[in-house]
Amino acid sequence: MKPTNQKAFLMIKLALPEFEYQLQTKENKVFIFDVIRKKYIMLTSEEWVRQHFVHYLIGNQYPKSLINVESGLHYNNLQKRSDVIVYDRQGSPFLLTECKASSIMLTQQAVNQALMYNYVLKAKYLAVTNGLQHLYYKVDFEKGGSESIAQLPNFEDFVPSS
Numbered sequence: 400m401k402p403t404n405q406k407a408f409l410m411i412k413l414a415l416p417e418f419e420y421q422l423q424t425k426e427n428k429v430f431i432f433d434v435i436r437k438k439y440i441m442l443t444s445e446e447w448v449r450q451h452f453v454h455y456l457i458g459n460q461y462p463k464s465l466i467n468v469e470s471g472l473h474y475n476n477l478q479k480r481s482d483v484i485v486y487d488r489q490g491s492p493f494l495l496t497e498c499k500a501s502s503i504m505l506t507q508q509a510v511n512q513a514l515m516y517n518y519v520l521k522a523k524y525l526a527v528t529n530g531l532q533h534l535y536y537k538v539d540f541e542k543g544g545s546e547s548i549a550q551l552p553n554f555e556d557f558v559p560s561s
Contacts, residue, residue, distance in 0.1 A: 409444045411501055413530035418454040435468045444500035448530035449482055452498055461485050461554045465493075481516050483526075485554070492522035494552065499529040510534065514545065524552050 421432040423439050430439035431450055434457075440446055449468065457463055465486045483496035497513040499505065505527055513525045517538060525536040525545065535552070536545040 409442055409447050411447075411530075413448065413451050413501060414532070415451040415455045415528075415530055416458055418451065418458075420450065433468060435463065435466050444502060445482075445498055448501060448528060449498040451530055452496060452526075452528055453483060456483070456485060456494075456496075456551075459551060459554065461494075481520065484520065484522065487523075492517075492520040493554070494524045494526060495520055495522040496526040496528065499527070501530045503529050505529055505532050505534055510536075524548075526551065 421439075422442070423430045423432070429442040431442045431446060432438070433440045433450065433453075435453060453466060453468065456466060465488070467484045467486070469480050469482060470484060481495060482498040483494075484492055485494040485496075487493040495513060495517050497509060497516070499509055503509070509527050510525075513527050513536075517525055521538075521540065523538055525534075525538060527534040527536075533551075535548045535550060537548050537552070538545045
């Protein structure tokens with residue numbers, strides 16, 4: 400389904416693979432189908448990026464069953480929401496992704512937000528994306544830091560052998 404003129408500005412071409420999306424309009428609002436949550440979600444610029452990144456993960460052999468979208472977490476007695484978490488096959492957080500609208504520049508503040516959430520979650524990898532730029536980090540909990548890496552980690556490389 401093609402976007403309505405109202406929301407076409409939200410649906411700009413991103414530096415992520417295109418995917419077959421489903422849109423629905425209700426009361427002059429446009430919704431996009433989320434394959435993880437299995438329901439239509441109101442289309443915003445950030446949701447457009449989140450849906451593209453989720454499909455990018457799936458296309459890179461990240462199992463849908465191990466992906467969680469917009470799950471809650473507590474940080475300093477505050478209720479927060481992480482954008483995308485991928486769990487490893489043992490149920491531990493593997494990749495935490497923070498999504499921003501494509502109009503938002505990726506700054507240290509965005510990275511710090513992901514690091515703050517990861518203080519609670521303890522994912523091995525972080526991704527921060529606005530759909531046009533993607534930043535990836537490997538987290539070292541023993542040294543208490545993170546290092547920038549060039550690309551999304553290959554999920555299958557981290558599957559323990561039986």
